[in-house]
Amino acid sequence: MTPHILTRSLDRAATTFILIVAGLGVLIPLSNLLMPQGSMFQVPTYLVALWGKYVCYAILALSIDLIWGYCGILSLGHGAFFALGGYAMGMYLMRQIGSRGVYGNPILPDFMVFLNYPKLPWYWHGFDMFWFAALMVLLVPGLLAFCFGWLAFRSRVTGVYLSIITQAMTYALLLAFFRNDFGFGGNNGLTDFKDILGFNVQADGTRAALFLLSCAALIIAFVICRAIVTSKLGKVLIAVRDAESRTRFLGYRVESYKLFVFTLSACMAGVAGALYVPQVGIINPSEFAPGNSIEAVIWVAVGGRGTLVGAALGAVVVNYAKTFFTSGPLAPYWLFMLGALFILVTLLLPKGIVGTFNAWWEPWKTRRTTGLAADEESAAREDGIGAPNPAE
Amino acid sequence: MNVMDTRATSAMLYLDGVHVSFDGFHAINNLSLALEPGEMRAIIGPNGAGKTTMMDIITGKTKPDEGTVLFDGTVDLTRLDETRIAELGIGRKFQKPTVFESQTVQDNLLLALNVDHSVRGTLFWRGSRDESERIDKVLETIRLTDARNRLAGSLSHGQKQWLEIGMLLAQDPKVLLVDEPVAGMTDVETHLTAELLKEINKNHTIMVVEHDMTFVRELGVKVTCLHEGTVLAEGSIDQVSSNERVVEVYLGR
Numbered sequence A: 001m002t003p004h005i006l007t008r009s010l011d012r013a014a015t016t017f018i019l020i021v022a023g024l025g026v027l028i029p030l031s032n033l034l035m036p037q038g039s040m041f042q043v044p045t046y047l048v049a050l051w052g053k054y055v056c057y058a059i060l061a062l063s064i065d066l067i068w069g070y071c072g073i074l075s076l077g078h079g080a081f082f083a084l085g086g087y088a089m090g091m092y093l094m095r096q097i098g099s100r101g102v103y104g105n106p107i108l109p110d111f112m113v114f115l116n117y118p119k120l121p122w123y124w125h126g127f128d129m130f131w132f133a134a135l136m137v138l139l140v141p142g143l144l145a146f147c148f149g150w151l152a153f154r155s156r157v158t159g160v161y162l163s164i165i166t167q168a169m170t171y172a173l174l175l176a177f178f179r180n181d182f183g184f185g186g187n188n189g190l191t192d193f194k195d196i197l198g199f200n201v202q203a204d205g206t207r208a209a210l211f212l213l214s215c216a217a218l219i220i221a222f223v224i225c226r227a228i229v230t231s232k233l234g235k236v237l238i239a240v241r242d243a244e245s246r247t248r249f250l251g252y253r254v255e256s257y258k259l260f261v262f263t264l265s266a267c268m269a270g271v272a273g274a275l276y277v278p279q280v281g282i283i284n285p286s287e288f289a290p291g292n293s294i295e296a297v298i299w300v301a302v303g304g305r306g307t308l309v310g311a312a313l314g315a316v317v318v319n320y321a322k323t324f325f326t327s328g329p330l331a332p333y334w335l336f337m338l339g340a341l342f343i344l345v346t347l348l349l350p351k352g353i354v355g356t357f358n359a360w361w362e363p364w365k366t367r368r369t370t371g372l373a374a375d376e377e378s379a380a381r382e383d384g385i386g387a388p389n390p391a392e
Numbered sequence B: 001m002n003v004m005d006t007r008a009t010s011a012m013l014y015l016d017g018v019h020v021s022f023d024g025f026h027a028i029n030n031l032s033l034a035l036e037p038g039e040m041r042a043i044i045g046p047n048g049a050g051k052t053t054m055m056d057i058i059t060g061k062t063k064p065d066e067g068t069v070l071f072d073g074t075v076d077l078t079r080l081d082e083t084r085i086a087e088l089g090i091g092r093k094f095q096k097p098t099v100f101e102s103q104t105v106q107d108n109l110l111l112a113l114n115v116d117h118s119v120r121g122t123l124f125w126r127g128s129r130d131e132s133e134r135i136d137k138v139l140e141t142i143r144l145t146d147a148r149n150r151l152a153g154s155l156s157h158g159q160k161q162w163l164e165i166g167m168l169l170a171q172d173p174k175v176l177l178v179d180e181p182v183a184g185m186t187d188v189e190t191h192l193t194a195e196l197l198k199e200i201n202k203n204h205t206i207m208v209v210e211h212d213m214t215f216v217r218e219l220g221v222k223v224t225c226l227h228e229g230t231v232l233a234e235g236s237i238d239q240v241s242s243n244e245r246v247v248e249v250y251l252g253r
C-alpha cells in the first residue's frame, strides 16, 4: 500500500480513534499486570477478558460497516464468518491440548475419542501448526465469502433477497456444526483449551497480550477500511450503494467491487472470531445463530452506519449494555430492550450516534475554519484529490 | 466479444427488426433505425412509444426478443452487459436524472471519467493533473464550477440534468444517448442545452429523446418519430411534423 493512501485516509478523527484504541490497548494490560491486586488502578483480569471480547465485536462491526455502510450490502450472516475464524483458531487450540485431555490421546481431541473416531479427520490436519491455523482463519471465511458472493453478485441478487440468503447460509452452518458427525465437537463445540503458542490461555499475561493484540487488530482493520473508503474505490462503493445500475452504465463492473469488499470483510470477521475464541475459552455452534448476525448489524446501526468509528463504538456500547442488563434482574428482557433500542435509533437517530454527532458538528466546524478551508481546497485540487465527502 | 468479420453496415448504431415484449405487451415492434457516425438524431413520440426502452436495449439493460443491434457495424450489443457496452463507448443520460446524490459534483465527474475502472485501478488511484484539468473543463462547460464541492443531491433539477450531461462529457463515449435532457428546465436553460449538444455533436454521435418541440426544432437535425414501438416517420422536423399520422398520434393531441 503506497504512502499517499495512508496520508489521505488518516484525518484528525481517524487518528484520534487510533490513538484512543492504542492507548487502551496498552494501558489496560499494563494496569492489570503492574498494579497491585485490588488497587483501584488495577483492571481485574475478568474485565480485561470482557473488554477483549468487545474489541473483537468492534472488528466484526467494522467489517459489516464496510459492506453495509459503504456498499449497501446488508449481510445478515456475518456471524458465520466470525464463527468460522473462531473454529479455525479453536481447532489449533484443541490440538495444543495434546495428551493433557481427559482421555490422554496425544492426537485426537477428547470429543473424538468419546465419539469413537478411529483417526483424525483429514480437515483437522495441519491445525497443530499455528501458522497454518492463522492462514485458515483468513482463508476459510474468505473462500466461503468469495464463492457465495460470486454466485450472488453475478446473478444480481440484492437488497432483502441477499439478506435472506445470508441468513440461510449462517443457519445452514449452524445445523451442520451441531451434528456430531460433522467433526467439530457438535453441540459442545471446542473448549477446555490449555495453551496458545506455549502460553497458558488462562494466565493473566496471556490475557493481557490477547487484549493488546485485539486492539492492534482493530487498528489495522480500521486503517484498511479507512484506506478503502477514502480511495477512489470508496467513491465507487458509495456510487454502487446509492445507484447501482447507474454505476454499471458508467462502465464499472459492480459485481467485482462487491466481491472484493465482501471477501475482505469476511476475512476481517474471521480474524475477529479467531481473537475472540481464546479470550472467551469456547466456540460452539450457537455462534452461527442467525440472531447473532442480526445483533451485529444493530450495533452498526446504533453507532452510525457508514462512519466506521460509529460501528466500533456501537459494538462496544451495545455490548456493554448487554453485559450490564443480562447480569441483573432485567436479564429476561434483554432481547426486548435490544429490539426497542433498534426501533428507537431507527426512528430518532437514523444516522446512529456518530452520524448524528457529525451532522451536528460539521456545519459548526466548517464555519470555524472557513478561512482555512479555502487553502486546503486549492491544495487538494492540485493533488487531484477531491474535497472530503461530508457524507463519509 | 462478438465481432463480425466484415462490417455489416456503415452505421454507428444499427437496429433492425427489434422486438421486445413485457409479459405479452409489445413495447418494441419491428423497430429499425440507423445512426450514421457523427450524426445527431432527435427521437420524438408519445408517452409509452418505447423511446426509453430503445435506449435500454442499446445499453444492455433490456435484452430484445428478436432483432439485430449493432454498434460500429461490427459489435453485437445484444450479447453484452451494461458494463461492457459502456466500456465500448456508449454513454447514457437517464430520463429521470440519476446522479450520485451523496457525493460532490466533482466526485460525480471523477467517477464518470473514462480511466481505469478496475478494482485495483481505483484502489491505488491517485489523481493526475490531466484528470483534474478535464474535470475543470467539464465543470466550466456545464456551468457548475462554483458548485463543484456541493453535494449533487442539493442541486436543482436543471443542474442535475446538466451534471448528468457533464458526466457524459467526462465519460467521453463515442455515442451519447440522451433521454429528455431539458425536462424541468427554463427556456434559457433549454436554449443553452441545445447549444451544448450541438457543440458536443462536433465530435460525437448523439441520439436525443425529447418532447419539447421548440428544443427539437432548435437542434435542427433529422427527426424520428416512434409510435407503439415502431418508426412512424423519419425526416426533417418540417417533414415529420406535417406528417398526418404524426399529427394524429402525437402533435395534434
Ligand SMILES: Nc1ncnc2c1ncn2[C@@H]1O[C@H](COP(=O)(O)OP(=O)(O)OP(=O)(O)O)[C@@H](O)[C@H]1O
Residues within 6 Å of the ligand: B022, B027, B045, B046, B047, B048, B049, B050, B051, B052, B053, B054, B095
Ligand atoms: N421493464 C418493463 N416492464 C414492463 N413494461 C415496461 C417496462 N419498460 C417499459 N415498459 C412499457 O413499455 C412501454 C414503453 O415505455 P418507454 O418508457 O420506453 O416509453 P417512452 O417512449 O420512453 O415514454 P415517455 O415519453 O413517457 O418517457 C410503456 O408502456 C411501458 O409501460
Ligand SMILES: [Mg+2]
Residues within 6 Å of the ligand: B051, B052, B053, B095, B179
Ligand atoms: Mg421515456
